[in-house]
Amino acid sequence: MLEATTLVEHSPYAGIFFLLILGEIGLPFPEDATLLLSGFLIAQKVTKPLPTIIVVYCGLLFTDFSLYWVGRKYGRKVAEHKRFRRILSAERLLTLEEKFKKWGIYVVFVGRHFLGIRAQIFLVAGVMRMSALKFIMADAASAILTMTLMVGIGFWGGNRVQILQKDLKRIEHIGILILAILLAGWMIYRYLRNRKK
Numbered sequence: 440m441l442e443a444t445t446l447v448e449h450s451p452y453a454g455i456f457f458l459l460i461l462g463e464i465g466l467p468f469p470e471d472a473t474l475l476l477s478g479f480l481i482a483q484k485v486t487k488p489l490p491t492i493i494v495v496y497c498g499l500l501f502t503d504f505s506l507y508w509v510g511r512k513y514g515r516k517v518a519e520h521k522r523f524r525r526i527l528s529a530e531r532l533l534t535l536e537e538k539f540k541k542w543g544i545y546v547v548f549v550g551r552h553f554l555g556i557r558a559q560i561f562l563v564a565g566v567m568r569m570s571a572l573k574f575i576m577a578d579a580a581s582a583i584l585t586m587t588l589m590v591g592i593g594f595w596g597g598n599r600v601q602i603l604q605k606d607l608k609r610i611e612h613i614g615i616l617i618l619a620i621l622l623a624g625w626m627i628y629r630y631l632r633n634r635k636k
Contacts, residue, residue, distance in 0.1 A: 451486045452494045459498035463505060463558070470499070471554060471589050478593020495590060499582045500575070503551075503561050507574050510565020517562055527559045535563040544569070547577040551585060 455477050462468040477495050480486045510517055518529045535556075538546050547569070550560035564574050 451480055452490055455480075455486075455491065455494050456498045459495075459502050463502040469554065470502075470557070474586060474589030475593035475596070478590040479596060480593075481590070482594045482596070492586070492590070495586055496582060499586060500579060503578050503582070504571075504575065506558055506561035507565040507569075507571070507578075510562035511568060511571075512565070514566055517566060523562065527562050531559055532563060532566065535559060536567060539563060539567045539569070544573050544577045547574060548581045551578060551581040 455473060458468045458473040458476070459470060462470050462473060474495060477486070477491050481488050481491050509523070513520065513523075515532065517523045518527050518532045535546070546560060547564055551557055561578075
């Protein structure tokens with residue numbers, strides 16, 4: 440976990456991509472948190488907008504397609520595999536298969552926006568042997584919405600932090616000025632009081 444944060448500090452673009460991959464394999468780096476971080480890094484001028492957006496978008500598509508590929512390669516056995524059964528139980532697989540039969544490509548497009556079932560949907564798309572082209576098209580269109588929203592929120596939050604830092608500096612300067620005035624007033628008062636004696 441420490442290595443991931445160090446990588447983001449020293450090589451932010453590679454770090455963002457790496458965090459997306461770590462999140463996909465089940466480590467505690469949720470995709471949405473990485474997207475928020477990406478927006479924050481843009482706002483803080485640690486990364487530039489265009490390269491960040493390209494890295495994030497490619498990272499999303501790569502991780503999503505990886506899950507799809509696993510589902511396609513292992514089929515229904517994916518729900519029995521010790522690595523994936525905690526992501527996708529046999530019962531959940533049956534439920535999602537019904538959704539795919541009814542709604543098809545729309546399950547990928549809409550499901551991508553739900554944090555708890557995102558990985559399950561990509562695996563089941565592969566299990567159901569959805570056309571790779573259809574999967575990529577639905578996921579690519581949906582990922583644009585996810586990325587725009589989450590990176591945008593991170594950027595907005597990053598700008599708010601900058602504004603807050605400026606406000607705190609302003610308050611700090613005003614506080615120092617008030618203290619200086621109070622100290623000067625107290626010294627003048629002491630001086631005048633001593634002169635009367």
